[in-house]
Amino acid sequence: MERMWAARDVGLVVARQNGKGSILEARELAGLFLPRFSEKTIIHSAQDFATSGEHFRRVAALIQDTPVLNKQLKGAYEANGKERIELKNGARLLFKTRTKKLGRGFSPQLVVLDEAMFLDNDSMMALRPTLSAQPNPQLFFTGSAGLEDAHEFGMVRQRALKALESGDLDPYLFFAEWSAEVCNDFCLPGCDEHDSLDDEEVWAKTNPGYGIRISYETVDNERRADPTGEAFKVERLSVGRWPVQGDQWSVIDEKAWRARLDENSEVEAGSIKVLAVDVSPNREFSAVAVCGSNGHCLHVEITSGELSVDHRPGVDWVVRRVKEIWDQAKPDAVVIDKVSQAGSLIDQLEHQGVTVISPTTAEYAQGCGQFYSGVQPRRGEVADIVHIGQPTLNSAVAGADKRMLADKWAWDKKTSASDITPLVAATLAAWGYRKILFEKPKAATPFFYAGLDDI
Incomplete structure (x- = not known):
């Protein structure tokens, strides 16, 4: 044989x-x-x-x-x-x-x-x-x-x-x-848990020809010629920006997300509540999320009615559903990223008396970073986001990828392994909650809130 x-x-x-x-x-x-x-x-x-x-x-x-x-x-x-x-x-x-x-x-x-x-x-x-x-x-x-x-x-x-x-x-x-493990977008300055771009030992371990085919002077010159280090990481340290390819939990760690599960959490009656809407690039799916305080943390959830969770195919149902929640639960605002596909819904919602706020690109990127830190805090930070374990949101977080925006980042709908409209909606809702809470503080008014399942 x-x-x-x-x-x-x-x-x-x-x-x-x-x-x-x-x-x-x-x-x-x-x-x-x-x-x-x-x-x-x-x-x-x-x-x-x-x-x-x-x-x-x-x-x-x-x-x-x-x-x-x-x-x-x-x-x-x-x-x-x-x-x-x-x-x-x-x-x-x-x-x-x-x-x-x-x-x-x-x-x-x-x-x-x-x-x-x-x-x-x-x-x-x-x-x-x-x-x-x-x-x-x-x-x-x-x-x-x-x-x-x-x-x-x-x-x-x-x-x-x-x-x-x-x-x-x-x-x-x-x-x-042969590759390095360098700091990611979430590391604090002075992080000593990852490989340094300026460490010669890192150069040697990522280049088997170092000292034989490749000299110290060659690598040192490449590093000095690239102050940001972005090209140096890819070309010399083999740090790729690989596609997700169906990979799971590539941004938020699964253990961190599971640790933020609180099945008994719900939005506190009388507190600020913010809705958010997102639509996928091909308008195949849409999602509606809510964020509010549960008395201790920020509660994020995909809203739901009697028959289904508000992550559904298409777009036609969104305006009607948001107006229904707006009239019944009386949230403080609805957040929509106006440069996304959901932006086409803003005029319809405002025409029906719904208050819509939109983040700038920089604010959206900040919201993505805040959501990440709220689930998986960096050293010196405290996790402040909880969820109730909804499968549709779990799947979105597991399959999410990110894209760079100058010195910030945002969720990437193109390279993510699954539809992430639930995650984007939850991120926007949390951003909107913080914006209203800190920029426009107001006293809570009496409010009876029976839970999202009853909306």
């Missing part, structure tokens, strides 16, 4: 100039020349012609400069996008730029996807079937840290993280990554 690889899929994440190409050269040469591998067709692909062509020239030079290999060479053909190396025994190494037709018409035993952070779904859909009939195939994903659109590479990485966290090894995957 033919020998099987210990891993069919191989993933490598490492910063540039650390020798990743040498690993690929060794693997491809082994596939071509070692009889035990006997790989007749190997495909090496990269995002663009220049990268693929450079790798072709390096492999060809290694063969031509090694007599024992060169005498087996039939030819190294450089033909403007159709580079290939062929041996006298018929084995060949093909160099391809990635397209929607990658791999079609071939039956490779090995495929190398270099610069995998730029790999798209169309290329993968074309490629996978070409390997399915091979008895011993292997697929390499290699590249530097991925950004928000690195979905295919991100899925490989997520497989590795899932196996690491669960202790349940993936029998088909080998994955290696």
